Amino acid sequence: MKITTNILATLIFTLLIIACGNNKVSNEETTKLDTLSTDNNEMGAVSAAGGGAEKVNLPDVFEEGAIMLSLRNYFNQEEVNRYKSLEFYGLFYDSATSLYNLRKTPVSFVETGILYDDGLTSFECGVVIKERESCVFLLHNKYLTQPGTKIKNVLSEPRFFQAGESMKFNIGGNEFVLSASDYVVEPNGSQTHMDYKLMLNGKFKDGTTSETLLSFIPWFDDGSVNVLFIGDLDGDAYPDFIIDNASKYTGVTKSGVFYSTKASTIKGMPKPIAQQEEGSIGKEEHNGELGC
Numbered sequence: 001m002k003i004t005t006n007i008l009a010t011l012i013f014t015l016l017i018i019a020c021g022n023n024k025v026s027n028e029e030t031t032k033l034d035t036l037s038t039d040n041n042e043m044g045a046v047s048a049a050g051g052g053a054e055k056v057n058l059p060d061v062f063e064e065g066a067i068m069l070s071l072r073n074y075f076n077q078e079e080v081n082r083y084k085s086l087e088f089y090g091l092f093y094d095s096a097t098s099l100y101n102l103r104k105t106p107v108s109f110v111e112t113g114i115l116y117d118d119g120l121t122s123f124e125c126g127v128v129i130k131e132r133e134s135c136v137f138l139l140h141n142k143y144l145t146q147p148g149t150k151i152k153n154v155l156s157e158p159r160f161f162q163a164g165e166s167m168k169f170n171i172g173g174n175e176f177v178l179s180a181s182d183y184v185v186e187p188n189g190s191q192t193h194m195d196y197k198l199m200l201n202g203k204f205k206d207g208t209t210s211e212t213l214l215s216f217i218p219w220f221d222d223g224s225v226n227v228l229f230i231g232d233l234d235g236d237a238y239p240d241f242i243i244d245n246a247s248k249y250t251g252v253t254k255s256g257v258f259y260s261t262k263a264s265t266i267k268g269m270p271k272p273i274a275q276q277e278e279g280s281i282g283k284e285e286h287n288g289e290l291g292c
Contacts, residue, residue: 056245058257058272059213066141066274068258074122080109083125088138089147091233096132100151102233107138136229137242141273143234143260154230154239161198161227169230172237174268175203178214178227194218198225198243202268212269214259215245234262241270 067086075083090105109123116122127135154169161167166179183195198215215225229242238261245255256276264271 056255057216057218058275059216060272062275063141063143063263063273066258067139068256068274068276069125069138070256070276071125071127071135071138073125074112074114075109075125076116076122077120080123083107084109086140088140089144090127090138091136091229092129093134093136094130094132095134097150098156099149100136100153100229100231101133102144102148102151104147105135105138137256137258137276139258139274141258141260143262143273146235148233148235151231151233155227158226158228158244160224163193163196169239171232171239173205174238176239177201178230180225196225198227200241200269204268208267210266210269212264212266212271214241214243214270215257217245228256232261234260236262238262238268239270244276 067083067088069083069088084107088105088107089102092101092103094101105127108126110126112122112124114122125138127138129135154171159167161178161180163180163182166177168175168177170176178198178200180196180198182193182197185192185194196215196217197213199211200214201209201211203209217225226244227241228244230239232238233240240261241257241259243257243259245257257272258274258276259270260273261268261270263273
């Protein structure tokens with residue numbers, strides 16, 4: 001009888017150990033699942049659905065009064081009244097040389113006959129172009145005040161930098177690396193790309209280094225950030241940038257950004273100057289040549 005009691009006690013004790021072990025595993029798994037769920041809620045919420053970060057965050061504020069216009073846009077009467085009094089420099093692409101020219105240009109606005117929802121008419125903007133030439137953008141800011149000719153674009157065509165891609169280039173004896181990264185989660189078994197970052201690192205002739213964030217998109221699923229132009233527009237021998245943050249994917253109406261190196265307090269690194277207002281300026285619209 002004593003032996004039977006000992007065996008029964010041992011059996012009960014063993015079952016308790018197994019039960020406790022199973023409970024421990026269950027608690028760990030539950031904690032892990034709760035953590036994953038919390039992470040997904042914090043990071044994976046779409047801002048349009050009432051949660052998450054803003055879809056496009058730029059690393060700095062823009063210069064007051066600086067304007068960047070695409071001729072593919074329509075403009076309302078209020079914008080026309082404002083722009084008609086401003087001085088614009090046009091960035092023109094010469095298809096004969098594959099180079100760019102920056103020059104002061106008058107602008108004109110013509111009614112399209114297309115009405116807005118409020119019944120007001122819209123306008124198109126036009127500039128005078130030369131043979132085999134197209135206007136890429138109109139720029140108004142205090143850093144572009146001198147014309148430039150035969151400006152080279154480091155890129156042969158607009159380029160979408162996918163996460164993990166990078167490009168090295170040299171301007172004026174200074175080395176630069178443009179690279180993209182993101183963060184991938186799989187909340188429901190399918191990959192979701194988040195926290196897209198486009199970074200520029202510079203290594204200068206004096207031995208100093210620096211980096212700047214050109215684009216950051218927290219919610220980045222099936223989106224694209226195209227780099228349209230890398231070259232010296234402000235005449236300081238450092239590269240300036242024009243980037244399209246793909247408004248049709250990120251849910252914003254302002255997408256293109258002009259970065260000037262002359263404006264920055266960090267030598268050779270760009271600073272956001274102006275943002276292109278309304279409309280898309282992607283590669284498809286410019287047929288690979290950034291033409292209007």
